[in-house]
Amino acid sequence: MEYISTRGKVAARGFIDTVLMGLADDGGLMVPAEIPVISPEKLEEWRSLSFQELFLEIFSYYTNDEIPYDDLKKMVYTSYGNFRAPEVTPLHRVNDSLYVLELFHGPTFAFKDVALQFMGELYSYIAKVRGEIIHILGATSGDTGAAAIQGVRGKEGIKICILHPHGKVSKVQELQMTTVDDSNVLNLSVEGNFDDCQKIIKELFADLDFKGRYHLRAINSINFVRILAQTVYYFHAYLQLPGSDQKKVNISVPSGNFGNIFSGFLAQRMGLPIHKLIIATNENNILERFVVTGEYKPGSFTGTYSPSMDIQVASNFERYLYYLLDEDAEKLSRYMGTLQSEGAITVDGELLARVQADFSALGVKNAQCLEIISKYQQESGYLLDPHTACGVAAYEKFSAPDEISIAYATAHPAKFDEAIALTGIKQEFPAPIAALFELPQHQVVVDHDKAEIVRQLVAFYG
Numbered sequence: 001m002e003y004i005s006t007r008g009k010v011a012a013r014g015f016i017d018t019v020l021m022g023l024a025d026d027g028g029l030m031v032p033a034e035i036p037v038i039s040p041e042k043l044e045e046w047r048s049l050s051f052q053e054l055f056l057e058i059f060s061y062y063t064n065d066e067i068p069y070d071d072l073k074k075m076v077y078t079s080y081g082n083f084r085a086p087e088v089t090p091l092h093r094v095n096d097s098l099y100v101l102e103l104f105h106g107p108t109f110a111f112k113d114v115a116l117q118f119m120g121e122l123y124s125y126i127a128k129v130r131g132e133i134i135h136i137l138g139a140t141s142g143d144t145g146a147a148a149i150q151g152v153r154g155k156e157g158i159k160i161c162i163l164h165p166h167g168k169v170s171k172v173q174e175l176q177m178t179t180v181d182d183s184n185v186l187n188l189s190v191e192g193n194f195d196d197c198q199k200i201i202k203e204l205f206a207d208l209d210f211k212g213r214y215h216l217r218a219i220n221s222i223n224f225v226r227i228l229a230q231t232v233y234y235f236h237a238y239l240q241l242p243g244s245d246q247k248k249v250n251i252s253v254p255s256g257n258f259g260n261i262f263s264g265f266l267a268q269r270m271g272l273p274i275h276k277l278i279i280a281t282n283e284n285n286i287l288e289r290f291v292v293t294g295e296y297k298p299g300s301f302t303g304t305y306s307p308s309m310d311i312q313v314a315s316n317f318e319r320y321l322y323y324l325l326d327e328d329a330e331k332l333s334r335y336m337g338t339l340q341s342e343g344a345i346t347v348d349g350e351l352l353a354r355v356q357a358d359f360s361a362l363g364v365k366n367a368q369c370l371e372i373i374s375k376y377q378q379e380s381g382y383l384l385d386p387h388t389a390c391g392v393a394a395y396e397k398f399s400a401p402d403e404i405s406i407a408y409a410t411a412h413p414a415k416f417d418e419a420i421a422l423t424g425i426k427q428e429f430p431a432p433i434a435a436l437f438e439l440p441q442h443q444v445v446v447d448h449d450k451a452e453i454v455r456q457l458v459a460f461y462g
């Protein structure tokens with residue numbers, strides 16, 4: 001399988017080189033040159049497979065010619081060996097029309113573990129077989145950094161540095177990152193906000209000399225391996241449903257950077273019969289506005305109870321736009337140019353009709369998010385985290401009586417207790433989270449000053 005850029009100006013390359021490149025050198029995003037299609041008969045054969053077995057089947061289509069099956073198998077079983085649920089991503093029945101797919105049984109209690117546990121193994125494998133030096137650098141508003149650090153801590157051949165805004169991530173997120181004491185991990189706690197961190201990272205990656213000299217690698221969700229790892233649980237969710245419920249199946253996804261929902265779009269293109277793909281967002285509703293009006297326009301930033309979806313630009317959106325434009329890289333480049341120069345792009349007519357056939361979307365208000373948490377706790381005894389609650393609100397809006405919906409639980413409620421506490425609900429922390437409060441923290445607090453951060457990096461990467 002070869003991979004190409006959405007903007008068409010990068011030579012086709014294999015899976016491992018695609019992972020190493022991250023953002024395409026022409027500014028685009030990497031996509032498979034051709035999406036494999038799974039026949040209904042094949043899908044039927046997959047019904048009895050475990051998460052790990054499904055992962056191997058799906059990845060084989062994408063990595064076959066580069067990663068020997070036994071090597072892949074070893075990585076997959078190691079990656080998911082430390083999940084707290086044997087199903088890895090178990091399906092929980094809430095009522096007659098709603099299931100929740102619990103994606104939070106990994107080490108950091110959020111869905112990003114599913115992709116980043118594997119990515120850690122993969123980077124370590126690449127370091128070994130290719131002799132590549134892997135120096136991961138990233139900025140986080142909370143969940144990505146914690147999951148990435150857990151994915152690579154203690155691994156040979158890899159160092160990771162994560163910038164987070166000092167005092168501006170949730171307490172649990174901060175502890176998950178900073179209580180790790182492996183020597184290959186550096187936490188820089190930056191006096192500033194997430195955008196300050198992100199800006200410095202972008203500048204360092206854009207400095208190709210610096211990037212090359214220090215072997216910088218990215219972990220953000222524009223990396224295709226993260227997208228692909230997530231398609232596995234779309235198949236797993238559908239195949240876990242009892243046969244009688246495999247009628248019209250909707251999937252509702254709490255969305256920010258469009259990574260998770262794009263994995264669903266990919267699964268659908270591969271032949272998974274998803275009826276409606278539902279995009280749930282919060283008050284930062286650029287995606288809802290796009291689906292409803294056709295205008296994609298970054299707006300102003302609003303703080304919400306679901307901070308992992310507080311984004312202004314959905315970085316994976318370009319991948320969807322590429323397919324919407326029938327894989328026409330030139331047309332896509334023109335649209336992205338317009339977004340850059342005009343600050344917005346618009347689709348209408350037949351294109352907008354296709355967008356609306358592909359997705360339903362709802363931006364959930366803060367008050368409604370808390371109402372949904374209270375309602376489901378009362379009626380079903382099931383506690384939703386605020387991100388998941390947005391997904392459940394969107395299911396309520398879009399699901400018809402003869403349809404079954406699966407709402408994705410992207411985080412464990414304990415991770416966002418600050419918001420849950422506002423509903424009056426008191427929760428007990430799972431033991432691994434409670435234990436974090438007793439551990440010493442390891443972080444270096446720095447100004448949001450690029451020169452100082454570069455000094456730290458040079459000393460760390462060596």
Ligand SMILES: *Cc1c(COP(=O)(O)O)cnc(C)c1O
Binds near residue numbers: 112143261308309
């Ligand atoms: C990252 C995150 C999201 C958003 O996922 P995207 O792939 O960026 O759309 C939603 N919920 C939680 C809890 C997250 O950590």
